[in-house]
Amino acid sequence: MAPSLKDPVCGMTVTEQSPHSQVHGGRTVYFCGAGCKAKFVAEPSKYLDRMQAGAPPVGAAEAAPGTIYTCPMHPEVRQDHPGACPKCGMALEPEMPSLEDGESAELIDFRRRFWWTLPLTVAVTLLAMVGHRLELFAPATRSWIELALSAPIVLWAGWPFFVRGVQSVVNRSPNMWTLIGLGTGAAFSYSVVATVAPGAFPSSFVSMGRVSVYFEAAAVIISLTLLGQILELKARSRTSAAIKSLLGLAPKTARRIKPDASEEDIPLSHVHVGDSLRIRPGEQVPVDGAVLEGSSAVDESMLTGEPMPVTKRPGDKLIGATMNTSGALVMRSEKVGSQTVLAQIVQMVAQAQRSRAPMQRMADRVAGYFVVTVVGIALLTLLAWGFWGPEPRWVYGLVNAVAVLIIACPCALGLATPMSIMVATGKAATKGILFRDAAAIENFRKVDTLIVDKTGTLTEGKPSFNRALASEGFSEDEVLRLAASLDQGSEHPLAEAIVRAARERGLVLERPESFESRSGIGVSGRLGGRLILLGNTTLMRDAGVPFESMMDAAERLRAEGASIVHLAVDGRLAGLLSVSDPIKATTAEALGSLRQTGMRVVMATGDGKTTAEAVATRLGIDEVHGEVKPADKLALVTRLQSEGRVVAMAGDGINDAPALAKADVGVAMGTGTDVAMNSAQVTLVKGDLRGIAQARQISLDTIANMKQNLGFAFVYNALGIPIAAGLLYPLTGWLLSPMIAALAMSLSSASVITNALRLSRDRPKSRPGHVTATLPATGR
Numbered sequence: 001m002a003p004s005l006k007d008p009v010c011g012m013t014v015t016e017q018s019p020h021s022q023v024h025g026g027r028t029v030y031f032c033g034a035g036c037k038a039k040f041v042a043e044p045s046k047y048l049d050r051m052q053a054g055a056p057p058v059g060a061a062e063a064a065p066g067t068i069y070t071c072p073m074h075p076e077v078r079q080d081h082p083g084a085c086p087k088c089g090m091a092l093e094p095e096m097p098s099l100e101d102g103e104s105a106e107l108i109d110f111r112r113r114f115w116w117t118l119p120l121t122v123a124v125t126l127l128a129m130v131g132h133r134l135e136l137f138a139p140a141t142r143s144w145i146e147l148a149l150s151a152p153i154v155l156w157a158g159w160p161f162f163v164r165g166v167q168s169v170v171n172r173s174p175n176m177w178t179l180i181g182l183g184t185g186a187a188f189s190y191s192v193v194a195t196v197a198p199g200a201f202p203s204s205f206v207s208m209g210r211v212s213v214y215f216e217a218a219a220v221i222i223s224l225t226l227l228g229q230i231l232e233l234k235a236r237s238r239t240s241a242a243i244k245s246l247l248g249l250a251p252k253t254a255r256r257i258k259p260d261a262s263e264e265d266i267p268l269s270h271v272h273v274g275d276s277l278r279i280r281p282g283e284q285v286p287v288d289g290a291v292l293e294g295s296s297a298v299d300e301s302m303l304t305g306e307p308m309p310v311t312k313r314p315g316d317k318l319i320g321a322t323m324n325t326s327g328a329l330v331m332r333s334e335k336v337g338s339q340t341v342l343a344q345i346v347q348m349v350a351q352a353q354r355s356r357a358p359m360q361r362m363a364d365r366v367a368g369y370f371v372v373t374v375v376g377i378a379l380l381t382l383l384a385w386g387f388w389g390p391e392p393r394w395v396y397g398l399v400n401a402v403a404v405l406i407i408a409c410p411c412a413l414g415l416a417t418p419m420s421i422m423v424a425t426g427k428a429a430t431k432g433i434l435f436r437d438a439a440a441i442e443n444f445r446k447v448d449t450l451i452v453d454k455t456g457t458l459t460e461g462k463p464s465f466n467r468a469l470a471s472e473g474f475s476e477d478e479v480l481r482l483a484a485s486l487d488q489g490s491e492h493p494l495a496e497a498i499v500r501a502a503r504e505r506g507l508v509l510e511r512p513e514s515f516e517s518r519s520g521i522g523v524s525g526r527l528g529g530r531l532i533l534l535g536n537t538t539l540m541r542d543a544g545v546p547f548e549s550m551m552d553a554a555e556r557l558r559a560e561g562a563s564i565v566h567l568a569v570d571g572r573l574a575g576l577l578s579v580s581d582p583i584k585a586t587t588a589e590a591l592g593s594l595r596q597t598g599m600r601v602v603m604a605t606g607d608g609k610t611t612a613e614a615v616a617t618r619l620g621i622d623e624v625h626g627e628v629k630p631a632d633k634l635a636l637v638t639r640l641q642s643e644g645r646v647v648a649m650a651g652d653g654i655n656d657a658p659a660l661a662k663a664d665v666g667v668a669m670g671t672g673t674d675v676a677m678n679s680a681q682v683t684l685v686k687g688d689l690r691g692i693a694q695a696r697q698i699s700l701d702t703i704a705n706m707k708q709n710l711g712f713a714f715v716y717n718a719l720g721i722p723i724a725a726g727l728l729y730p731l732t733g734w735l736l737s738p739m740i741a742a743l744a745m746s747l748s749s750a751s752v753i754t755n756a757l758r759l760s761r762d763r764p765k766s767r768p769g770h771v772t773a774t775l776p777a778t779g780r
Contacts, residue, residue, distance in 0.1 A: 008047040009036035068095040087173040107233040113157040114226040121223040124149040128216035139209035143195040150215035154188045158222035174371035183405035188218040212395045249321035254286035279329045287320040288335035296327030378404040381725045403724035417706045419756035424702040432685035433695045440681035444699035446646045453651035454605035463581035465501035470575040479575035481507040486532045489515040533568040558610035590689035633659035709752045716748050
């Protein structure tokens with residue numbers, strides 16, 4: 001026997017009989033195929049060095065330390081090493097795909113087993129079909145030859161199937177491998193006994209000079225199952241293409257500026273928070289951060305879907321993996337590694353792809369009972385044909401029972417929903433829509449009511465300071481200075497506008513002695529020993545501060561679309577600050593498209609009622625709730641749900657987090673706070689409300705696709721099992737060969753995957769935004 005060798009590229013076991021070899025350095029290296037040989041010829045030292053060091057082959061799907069492996073069909077199965085799923089027998093895959101991943105080891109192994117035994121399958125099938133006509137061998141001799149030809153197919157090529165079948169019984173998790181193992185094992189075992197001890201069978205089993213054998217059935221079933229697995233594994237590898245395309249956006253290196261002003265190119269993994277990095281025209285932004293020097297237009301379309309480049313100046317934020325198009329920039333890195341926007345998007349997509357939709361959980365439960373039922377039907381088929389069928393009765397019974405076991409494999413049923421979810425989440429990610437899990441995709445189509453926050457959701461969330469009004473005893477500059485001093489500790493967009501205006505005027509700001517955020521209504525703290533309150537009328541009313549003296553002035557400003565912030569010092573109203581925030585250019589179009597679907601739109605904002613109503617009037621929103629606290633938004637969601645509404649909440653701030661978590665579907669703006677995004681089931685990377693209509697369409701398309709897959713799987717089994725059991729035989733004379741059953745089983749799985757992949761070609765309708773209202777408005 002030829003000695004075993006290792007292919008240095010993929011690690012597969014080969015022999016000196018392999019037709020693919022290459023002489024290098026005075027030694028002959030053998031390969032499993034032409035592909036591995038071509039890789040070796042291109043970089044021989046790369047592979048030989050790894051072999052000598054004892055490292056894993058490069059071509060194998062080598063995983064980084066700490067890699068978690070999970071099952072595509074059962075994401076709750078997780079372990080720190082490769083293996084097979086104890087529930088369904090599928091090979092476990094890395095939870096997070098890598099750009100360095102080669103072909104899966106299972107695909108390489110199954111392909112090798114298929115091609116090496118395919119000639120044997122063809123030979124044993126031809127011998128079984130036409131051997132008796134050629135009369136080259138005696139009938140008994142022909143059985144022995146078929147045994148010799150089929151034994152490597154069943155015992156070597158089909159060995160992984162039997163192992164998985166046994167595991168399914170041990171783990172009390174019947175699945176497709178249970179049926180394949182029983183069917184092929186029964187056909188092969190019966191045929192072996194019929195060949196070795198033909199005298200043990202009654203004369204009714206004899207046909208054409210020998211006891212009937214079904215080696216060709218077992219061999220063809222194994223080969224077709226291997227072919228089906230190869231097609232399925234190739235198709236499954238395409239579902240991770242979205243994640244790999246996202247990973248491929250990140251540059252490999254960054255140009256760091258040293259303290260001595262010299263520069264060096266370093267791997268991206270060596271970038272630390274606080275590093276100064278240079279980005280030349282045409283280069284990608286390496287990590288998240290802010291511009292220190294320069295001005296340029298940055299193309300963010302690969303992450304946000306926004307086609308127009310965005311102008312970046314000193315102080316503006318940059319997102320890693322976006323493209324610098326024109327000018328040179330110097331940036332400060334602020335988020336690296338797993339903290340970048342790109343890394344978080346990849347994590348969310350991976351998590352969503354591994355999650356299970358409620359519809360999938362139902363399918364899994366049905367599949368478990370289904371396998372047990374099929375085994376029962378196969379047993380009844382064997383007994384019914386054995387006692388009441390035509391001669392040879394038990395031979396018919398065995399063949400039809402095997403056909404039932406093979407055609408009823410629940411592989412298509414198990415793949416029906418996971419494939420749709422994986423393709424849909426990947427497609428949505430390329431459009432800047434991130435679903436946290438499969439349940440969010442399934443539920444979004446049911447939404448009939450949308451609650452929207454105003455600041456940062458309907459509006460730009462980048463307000464600008466207009467003016468300050470002072471009450472008696474205070475000046476306008478003093479009102480602005482006190483407000484800005486306290487607002488230095490606030491995360492609200494209005495605070496940023498007030499602080500920026502004070503610094504532009506050269507006002508000296510104090511450091512607050514204490515600071516407390518009153519989410520949704522304002523902030524409070526102490527400056528120079530004085531108690532400062534800054535917020536809306538609800539905060540003033542709660543604190544017992546009279547504000548009626550400036551109500552008329554405040555209402556006039558609100559009618560103009562401005563947000564009004566009240567400032568109180570030691571329980572006395574000191575003045576008002578007017579801040580405006582333009583409506584997003586895409587908001588009017590987004591709300592219009594949502595109304596066309598029959599969705600009810602409700603605005604809930606912490607801003608004043610007058611300002612909120614002014615914005616709502618321009619946008620055509622009929623239901624408005626102003627000056628609401630986080631608890632009020634939560635109560636609004638609860639009330640609408642109690643009325644039978646399916647509620648989506650769209651927001652971007654910390655004060656939106658409770659309502660986002662309570663809603664049937666929470667939609668966070670990617671331009672908002674981390675708390676909001678962590679509370680929501682869907683994130684719109686660009687913060688564009690048009691993404692809600694797109695997400696809803698993706699949800700509708702995905703659920704329709706899942707129902708198609710499930711319907712096909714159920715119809716296929718409903719038609720196939722009766723035919724395989726021979727119920728139509730008395731009427732039509734039809735019987736289903738186990739070989740045809742195996743082919744149908746493989747094609748059913750391939751058709752389900754192909755149908756799911758159609759989702760990647762579907763494009764939710766989207767038109768460029770246009771502004772129909774430009775009223776400046778905002779809310780605190």
